[in-house]
Amino acid sequence: MLRHASLRSLLQPRIVAYSTRSSLSTLAILEHQNGKINQTTLSAVAAAAKIGGPVHGLLAGSGAKKLATEVAAKISGLEKILVVENEAYDKGLPESFAPLVVETVQGGGYTHVFCAHSAFGKNMLPRAAALLDVMQVSDIVGIESEDTFIRPIYAGNAIATVQTSDAVKLVTVRGTAFEPASAEGGSANVEETKDPKATSQTNWKSEQLAKSERPDLAGAAKVVSGGRGLKDKENFDKIISPLADALGAAVGASRAAVDSGYADNSLQVGQTGKVVAPELYIAVGISGAIQHLAGMKDSKVIAAINKDGDAPIFQIADVGLVADLFTAVPELTQKLS
Amino acid sequence: MSKLRILCATKRVLDYALKPRVNKAGTAIDLSGQKQSMNPFCEIGVEEAIRIREKHKDRVEDVLAVSAGPMKAQDTLRTAMAMGADRGTLVEIAEGEALEPLTVAKILKAVAEKEKSNFIFLGKQSIDDDCNQTGQMLAGLLGWSQATCASKVTIDGDKVTVEREVDGGTEVLEAELPIVITTDLRLNEPRFASLPNIMKAKKKPLQKTKLADYGIEIANRFKTLKVEEPPVRQGGDKVEDVDAMIGKLKELKVI
Numbered sequence: 344m345l346r347h348a349s350l351r352s353l354l355q356p357r358i359v360a361y362s363t364r365s366s367l368s369t370l371a372i373l374e375h376q377n378g379k380i381n382q383t384t385l386s387a388v389a390a391a392a393k394i395g396g397p398v399h400g401l402l403a404g405s406g407a408k409k410l411a412t413e414v415a416a417k418i419s420g421l422e423k424i425l426v427v428e429n430e431a432y433d434k435g436l437p438e439s440f441a442p443l444v445v446e447t448v449q450g451g452g453y454t455h456v457f458c459a460h461s462a463f464g465k466n467m468l469p470r471a472a473a474l475l476d477v478m479q480v481s482d483i484v485g486i487e488s489e490d491t492f493i494r495p496i497y498a499g500n501a502i503a504t505v506q507t508s509d510a511v512k513l514v515t516v517r518g519t520a521f522e523p524a525s526a527e528g529g530s531a532n533v534e535e536t537k538d539p540k541a542t543s544q545t546n547w548k549s550e551q552l553a554k555s556e557r558p559d560l561a562g563a564a565k566v567v568s569g570g571r572g573l574k575d576k577e578n579f580d581k582i583i584s585p586l587a588d589a590l591g592a593a594v595g596a597s598r599a600a601v602d603s604g605y606a607d608n609s610l611q612v613g614q615t616g617k618v619v620a621p622e623l624y625i626a627v628g629i630s631g632a633i634q635h636l637a638g639m640k641d642s643k644v645i646a647a648i649n650k651d652g653d654a655p656i657f658q659i660a661d662v663g664l665v666a667d668l669f670t671a672v673p674e675l676t677q678k679l680s
Numbered sequence: 681m682s683k684l685r686i687l688c689a690t691k692r693v694l695d696y697a698l699k700p701r702v703n704k705a706g707t708a709i710d711l712s713g714q715k716q717s718m719n720p721f722c723e724i725g726v727e728e729a730i731r732i733r734e735k736h737k738d739r740v741e742d743v744l745a746v747s748a749g750p751m752k753a754q755d756t757l758r759t760a761m762a763m764g765a766d767r768g769t770l771v772e773i774a775e776g777e778a779l780e781p782l783t784v785a786k787i788l789k790a791v792a793e794k795e796k797s798n799f800i801f802l803g804k805q806s807i808d809d810d811c812n813q814t815g816q817m818l819a820g821l822l823g824w825s826q827a828t829c830a831s832k833v834t835i836d837g838d839k840v841t842v843e844r845e846v847d848g849g850t851e852v853l854e855a856e857l858p859i860v861i862t863t864d865l866r867l868n869e870p871r872f873a874s875l876p877n878i879m880k881a882k883k884k885p886l887q888k889t890k891l892a893d894y895g896i897e898i899a900n901r902f903k904t905l906k907v908e909e910p911p912v913r914q915g916g917d918k919v920e921d922v923d924a925m926i927g928k929l930k931e932l933k934v935i
Contacts, residue, residue, distance in 0.1 A: 434851075437816065437826055462846040466828050469781070469816035478782050478901040481811045491905065496809055497700040501709055504905040545825040545855040548841070552849035561847070565934075590935065598865070608831070608866060609848050614807070615865055617847075623934040633699065640913055644934045646925065652918070661916040662928045674922045679935065 367396030367489060369455040370447060373415055373424070374435075374463055375404065380415055382562040383459035385523035387516040391457040392420040392524065393486045398457075400424040400531065401447055403432035403440070411533045419529040425451075425536035431543070435463045438543035441470035446539040448475065448511060455489070460515035468513055477509040484520035498614040498637035518561060519620035519641060553607045555594075560610060563593035565623045568612055568639070569605065570597035572628020572649065572668055579605040582672050583627060589679045595619065595639075597629045613638035628668050631656030648672060681837055682857060683741040686729045687797035688765060689788055689815075690722040690747045692756040693808045700808075706906050709808070718756045721803020723763075724863040727870040728833060729801055730764035736835060742766055744795055748787050750775040754886060761881035762873030768886040769795075773898070780900050781809075785817035790894035792822065798858040799840075804829050815862035825855035829864040 485493030596606035624642035647660035745760035757768030805812035819826030827842035
């Protein structure tokens with residue numbers, strides 16, 4: 344009896360360690376557009392890899408097989424890619440996509456699901472969470488352990504560390520907080536997986552995407568943003584765009600600029616728009632309300648040009664210039680060109 | 681053509697203009713003595729419901745505002761009624777208790793079924809926990825169509841067309857009733873409640889219920905281990921002119 348107990352205690356730690364490690368497995372949802380894997384998805388894959396277990400990708404839509412073999416299989420950190428070839432998933436409608444996630448999670452026994460905190464991730468994953476009867480951890484910026492995550496709350500004015508007791512952890516990842524996984528060097532196996540073929544009662548009709556030759560706002564290394572100080576759309580285009588082009592930067596805007604019609608909605612930086620963290624963020628004619636700062640205060644270097652020397656933006660700007668933007672910005676553009 | 685029974689979910693949160701402060705213990709945001717108001721995205725939902733009634737007078741049977749929270753959350757419901765909601769339902773929980781989106785979604789499902797709602801508005805996210813989950817979870821639990829981040833809603837018979845904001849632009853969805861819609865900033869500009877309407881709202885029916893009435897218990901999945909202030913960003917110096925700015929940016933190796 345005694346011998347038996349001591350034998351068990353000797354064996355137990357090894358068994359526990361082994362089973363803990365082998366029981367973790369993560370599903371990363373691979374978002375794609377025009378034959379490319381989205382940049383924010385690569386960040387989600389990188390975050391998923393930190394959990395410690397194997398990471399499998401889920402890729403669905405028309406052309407999924409081809410995309411998986413040619414592009415997705417090279418993403419480093421992915422062991423396997425589960426493919427569902429069905430055009431019903433092309434527009435990411437949650438009514439059909441969420442049941443696909445549920446089917447894949449239950450069929451594969453995954454403990455974690457990672458997805459980018461993108462328009463698609465935000466829309467679809469909570470629906471899947473409800474169907475699985477679990478909570479979702481939204482917009483994480485850090486991982487403490489397999490069940491403990493760090494996420495900003497109150498527009499980034501506080502950082503919460505939360506531990507979840509759910510058996511399956513559904514997580515959306517803030518792209519700017521994790522260095523994207525390399526899109527080269529990986530060698531994942533591609534495998535077809537079960538398609539539940541849930542139909543969506545909601546129909547996708549059309550889309551209107553802002554066309555731009557400039558880098559994508561969310562992933563750009565440099566961002567030039569304009570605010571209310573630009574006064575109208577003509578000025579915005581005349582003053583902000585050339586500076587952005589001179590720097591090879593993406594264009595952003597404050598809510599005031601977007602609401603006044605100076606810039607497209609999709610360019611809004613802030614709590615309710617995009618969260619960016621470029622190397623250089625130049626704020627032009629932006630006062631710096633907390634809702635705007637929530638979207639850009641993790642930028643490496645912030646430069647501000649504003650007429651009002653007391654504007655709150657100067658409290659966080661690394662380089663501040665109190666000047667009339669209508670003369671200072673064209674001068675800056677000219678000297679940088 | 682079915683009648684519209686609209687439900688607006690509203691949440692009472694720290695006023696958007698206030699700077700949140702972490703409590704001494706580092707476990708939560710200190711809300712004591714702080715002004716709380718209706719979450720801005722919820723206001724947009726209430727406004728849209730009222731506009732739908734103004735546009736489709738004969739079709740809208742009822743506009744119900746619902747809030748789950750402590751007794752104080754009835755202020756939020758009175759605000760919704762002053763804006764034009766017909767009545768309110770408070771699902772009361774103890775002061776200091778917190779509800780997670782999944783629980784709120786379950787509560788709203790129960791209320792929607794009881795009230796035979798077929799059109800539900802929620803804000804896209806609340807500005808305190810920034811989750812952006814409740815509407816999607818509710819639509820999933822009900823098995824209804826969902827349209828999140830709506831910037832335009834059009835009703836034509838039983839068909840609802842929603843323009844929604846997505847990364848890089850907008851997309852248009854079409855669905856049949858019933859539907860769950862979450863509101864984005866650009867859907868509308870909420871009206872201010874006039875003084876006479878605030879007075880009238882005090883006489884509108886406000887039903888107080890408890891979680892047990894719906895057979896729901898608080899079963900939180902999250903434990904908040906700590907809440908911290910984000911690292912404070914130290915602003916640098918101001919420069920004199922454009923040349924100095926370029927010099928500084930070069931020094932920082934960003935251009």
